[in-house]
Amino acid sequence: xxxxxxxxxxxxxxxxxxxxxxxxxxxxxIRDGRIVAMGTVSGSAREEIDATGKIVTPGFIDIxxxxxxxxxxxxxxxPSIDHxxxxxxxxxxxxxxxxxxxxxxxxxxxxxxxxxxxxxxxLHEGLTWDWESFPDYLDALDRTPRTIDxxxxxPHDPLRVYVMGERAVFSEPATEHDIAEMRxxxxxxxxxxxxxxxxxxxxxxxTADGDWTPSSESTREELTGxxxxxxxxxxxxxxxxxxxxxxxxxxxxxxxxEIIADYAKASGRPFSFSLMQRDFAPDQWLKLxxxxxxxxxxGVDARMQVAPRAIGVFLGFNCTFHPxxxxxxxxxxxxxxxxxxxxxxxxxxxxxxxxxxxxxxxxGPGSSVPPLADLLMEHIEFVAEKFFQLGNPPDYEQAxxxxxxxxAREKNLPLMEMIYDTLLERDxxxxxxxxxxxxxxxxxxxxxxxxxxxxxLYGLSDGGAHVGTVCDASMPTYLLTHWTRDRSRxxxxxxxxxxxxxxxxxxxxxxxxxxxxxxxxxKADINIIDxxxxxxxxxxxxxxxxxxxxxxxxxxxxxxxxxxxxxxVMRDGALTDARPGRLYRAGQDQVMAAE
Numbered sequence: 001x002x003x004x005x006x007x008x009x010x011x012x013x014x015x016x017x018x019x020x021x022x023x024x025x026x027x028x029x030i031r032d033g034r035i036v037a038m039g040t041v042s043g044s045a046r047e048e049i050d051a052t053g054k055i056v057t058p059g060f061i062d063i064x065x066x067x068x069x070x071x072x073x074x075x076x077x078x079p080s081i082d083h084x085x086x087x088x089x090x091x092x093x094x095x096x097x098x099x100x101x102x103x104x105x106x107x108x109x110x111x112x113x114x115x116x117x118x119x120x121x122x123l124h125e126g127l128t129w130d131w132e133s134f135p136d137y138l139d140a141l142d143r144t145p146r147t148i149d150x151x152x153x154x155p156h157d158p159l160r161v162y163v164m165g166e167r168a169v170f171s172e173p174a175t176e177h178d179i180a181e182m183r184x185x186x187x188x189x190x191x192x193x194x195x196x197x198x199x200x201x202x203x204x205x206x207t208a209d210g211d212w213t214p215s216s217e218s219t220r221e222e223l224t225g226x227x228x229x230x231x232x233x234x235x236x237x238x239x240x241x242x243x244x245x246x247x248x249x250x251x252x253x254x255x256x257x258e259i260i261a262d263y264a265k266a267s268g269r270p271f272s273f274s275l276m277q278r279d280f281a282p283d284q285w286l287k288l289x290x291x292x293x294x295x296x297x298x299g300v301d302a303r304m305q306v307a308p309r310a311i312g313v314f315l316g317f318n319c320t321f322h323p324x325x326x327x328x329x330x331x332x333x334x335x336x337x338x339x340x341x342x343x344x345x346x347x348x349x350x351x352x353x354x355x356x357x358x359x360x361x362x363x364g365p366g367s368s369v370p371p372l373a374d375l376l377m378e379h380i381e382f383v384a385e386k387f388f389q390l391g392n393p394p395d396y397e398q399a400x401x402x403x404x405x406x407x408a409r410e411k412n413l414p415l416m417e418m419i420y421d422t423l424l425e426r427d428x429x430x431x432x433x434x435x436x437x438x439x440x441x442x443x444x445x446x447x448x449x450x451x452x453x454x455x456x457l458y459g460l461s462d463g464g465a466h467v468g469t470v471c472d473a474s475m476p477t478y479l480l481t482h483w484t485r486d487r488s489r490x491x492x493x494x495x496x497x498x499x500x501x502x503x504x505x506x507x508x509x510x511x512x513x514x515x516x517x518x519x520x521x522x523k524a525d526i527n528i529i530d531x532x533x534x535x536x537x538x539x540x541x542x543x544x545x546x547x548x549x550x551x552x553x554x555x556x557x558x559x560x561x562x563x564x565x566x567x568x569v570m571r572d573g574a575l576t577d578a579r580p581g582r583l584y585r586a587g588q589d590q591v592m593a594a595e
Contacts, residue, residue, distance in 0.1 A: 005043035006031050007566055013051025013528060018058045018504030018517040020496050028056065030524040033565035033580070038520055047568075051528050054560055057499050058518050059086025059148075059525030060476045061506035063272075063457065064305055066465035067150065068096040069112060073126040073546065075146040075579055079473040079553050080463040082573070083536075084502075086525040086564050087515060087584065088463060091153030093241045094200030094215045097127065098137030098155075099162040099185060105129060107169070108158055115200070115213060117320055117466040122549030134159075134185065135192035138583060145579035147569045149525075151510070151586065153239065154189045156199040156215035156226070168214040179225035186229040193585025195510060196237035197230075199223060199263070201256070220259045224266035231268060235511045235587040238267045239305075241274045244284070253284070257291050264300050270509055271295075272457055275304035276311050276437040277446050285450070292455055303509060305459030306450040308479040309396045310435030313469040314552065315387075317341060317428045318541045320468030321373065323380065323419055326359035342428035345420075355416055376434075381405070384415055386442070388433045389422065392538045396433070396478065397489055400442045404432065431539065443489055451483075451493070451501070457509055458501045467551030471539040474554040476502055481534050495531075511586065524566035527559060534558030 006029040014023040015038075029037035029045065037043075065088040067077055080088050090096065095115050097108050109127070113120040131137040134154055141150060160168040163181045174182070186197055199215050230236055240263065244256045264271035273292075277285045288304070295302040315322045318338055324330040329350065333341050344350050359377050362369040376383045387404035390396065400406060408418035423430055438447050450456055463473035479502065483493045507516020515523045536556050543550040555573065562570040567578040 003044070004046045005029075006036065006041075006045035007047070008524075008563075008568075009041055009045040009048045010051050010056055010526070010528060011041070011048060013054050013056035015056045015518055016496055016499040017519065018500055018507075020500040020504070022496055023055060028518065028524075028526070030563075030566040033524055033567075035518060035520050035522055035524050038518070049528060049561060051560070053530070055495070055499075055529050055531050056518070057084075057527045057529065058503040058516055059527055059562065059564065060084045060502040061087045061089075061510065061512065061516060062461050062463055062473070062476070063089045063506055063510060064092045064459040064461055065090055065463035065473070066092060066095070066112075066118070067463060068152070068155070069118065069123050069127050070464050071141055071146070071150055072097075072128045072144070075144060076575060077146055077148055077150075077464075077581075079471060079555070080461075081147045081562065081570055081575070082553075082555050082559075083474050083476045084527045084529070084559055084562055085148060085463070085473070085476060086527075086562065086581075087149045087151065087512070089151045089153065089195060089510065091155045091194075091196075091198050092239060092462075093202075094156035094198050094213065096152075096155030096158055097129075098131055098134045098158060100129075100132060100158055101162060102129075102132075104158075104161050107161060111157055111213060117468050118464070119467070119545060119547070119549035121547040122545035124547065126546035134189035134194060138189075138193050138585070142583040146581040147575065147579060148564055148581040149584050150581065151195040151512075151584040153196040153198045153237075154186050154194050156197070156218070157213055159185060159226075160214045160218070164214075171217040173219050174222040174225075179222050182222070182226050183229045186226055190229060190233060190236055190586070193583070193588055194236070195584065195586040196239060196269070197226065197267075198239040199241075201240065201242040201260075220262055223259065223263040227263050227267035233269075233587070236267075237270045237272065237510060238264060239272050240264075243278075244288075253287070257288075261291070261295055261300075264295065264302060265298070270301040270303065270511075272303040272305050272459070272509070274460055275306050275450060275456075276460070277440050278437050279440050282440045285446070289450075289453060289455075296455060303455050303457045304450070304453065306453075306456045307438065307447070307460040307472070308451060308458065308475055308483060309444065309447065310439040311437040311460065311472075312396075312433055312435040312439075313466075314471075314539065315423070315432040315434060316430060316541075317345075317423055318550070319431065319552075321369075322423060322432075323377065323416070324354060324359075324423075326362045326377065327354050327357050328360065329354040329357055331360075338428050342424060345424060345428075351417075351420065355414070355420065381415060383434070384408075384419065386435055386439060387419065388435075390431070390433050390538060393535050394538050396435070397444050397482070397487070399489070429541070444487075445490055448491060448493075457505065467545070467549075469552070471552040471554040474536045474539075474556065477534060477536045477556045480529070480531070481536065485531070512584065524563055526561075526563040528561045530558045530560055532558075
């Protein structure tokens with residue numbers, strides 16, 4: 001018998017329990033991975049953490065990540081673990097790697113590479129492929145201990161390819177037999193522990209070969225047929241991403257919304273979709289909020305996944321995109337290592353040559369580059385009004401006068417020369433931040449309106465994806481720092497509300513009844529945070545993926561400790577050897593707290 005009453009005690013911290021209530025100073029005690037006592041806790045513990053002057057929160061739940069491949073080879077799941085996340089949900093936007101036949105491995109890799117900007121070479125080397133069915137995939141994930149817990153949704157694209165083969169990728173409508181088989185396989189996956197089903201209908205999403213994604217043109221009958229797999233179940237969610245055919249003209253909006261709404265209704269389960277403001281349809285987000293409110297009135301638990309900042313991209317010579325990638329002079333040296341490219345580009349003669357050129361078209365047949373990239377280059381003089389250098393600490397809500405376009409005017413420099421010189425800073429490692437969405441008015445007032453809506457959910461971090469363009473897995477840290485402490489250009493949010501957005505609200509929506517709150521009987525997923533010191537670091541590129549693939553990472557300072565199932569997995573910014581993270585199986589991991 002142990003000489004200690006508890007495995008771990010956390011004392012003296014200001015506890016924010018995930019309910020949205022004000023914080024209170026109290027102690028917590030943990031035994032066998034669960035919170036067993038709160039209040040003034042007496043009794044000895046194997047380890048005690050003094051949290052005086054710190055806040056103590058539930059571990060954060062990220063409902064929108066893309067670790068579908070990375071989780072099969074990586075036990076760390078960075079960068080999410082660096083930002084207090086203790087549970088990550090995979091399978092969003094309809095892309096993933098199960099179910100799959102061996103003959104379709106390459107097809108799914110190209111799909112993930114194109115849609116989520118994860119290097120195909122890294123996926124080829126890293127994916128273990130020790131599965132075929134979705135239950136097999138869950139079992140494979142379950143075999144690998146990791147830093148944090150994961151849960152997985154059934155992604156529409158691989159399901160469609162598995163059932164329909166070649167017909168799935170040529171926008172052919174599914175037959176009644178196809179739909180019945182997709183419904184059967186979805187139900188099988190749900191009964192094995194999948195936490196939901198996700199579909200993707202965005203025109204921006206393309207495979208690495210530039211083709212439409214398999215599910216993008218699926219019919220109402222297909223979506224509602226698959227969604228009916230949830231009938232009779234008391235768990236699971238459905239998710240969708242759609243730009244509502246925006247690139248084809250807003251006249252298709254009503255029809256696309258009705259398809260999405262019928263899909264949600266057919267499931268009978270909570271439903272969420274991505275919400276953001278786009279410059280070329282600046283009022284569409286308001287229409288979507290109104291439709292979501294109507295859908296809720298019709299009996300659907302409809303939610304909008306919103307981000308706490310712009311949906312942006314980083315541009316740089318080591319990134320997936322930058323403004324010179326289509327210039328003939330640059331294309332001639334694009335194959336060279338970064339140091340050699342930078343050396344060439346510092347040559348005044350090369351600089352004069354490239355600045356005298358125009359960009360070639362980037363999108364088109366055989367290219368995964370979306371037409372949006374060409375549109376942005378066509379209007380670069382306007383777009384550069386939203387080109388910013390983040391600085392240190394990173395500033396994602398900068399005033400218009402800090403843009404590269406404004407600074408070029410101030411210095412009386414041609415815009416493209418200003419961009420060129422900026423990207424060559426730090427020996428070519430400098431990044432330009434372009435807030436594509438949620439920054440139409442060049443402030444975050446509309447982001448605040450989205451976050452404060454009663455049907456809003458925190459989401460869209462895309463952890464594990466877009467690794468050559470973004471690092472939004474840092475959003476939990478940003479939500480805590482910018483919105484409760486640092487914002488100077490408008491109203492803030494109170495700390496208890498933000499903690500609830502990251503924890504209890506997420507658990508409630510996902511149906512995860514064993515986590516999301518600090519309460520006796522619940523799983524001891526906990527963050528201890530020095531809020532005064534908390535700060536996201538500048539993003540940087542690191543070549544640590546399989547096959548030497550590179551990705552943007554972003555660390556943070558101020559996380560004193562992160563616990564998963566009562567074990568410290570991160571201490572003062574450094575990973576420990578503990579790997580308590582497991583697969584969460586929906587409908588099976590339903591341990592309730594003592595009332």
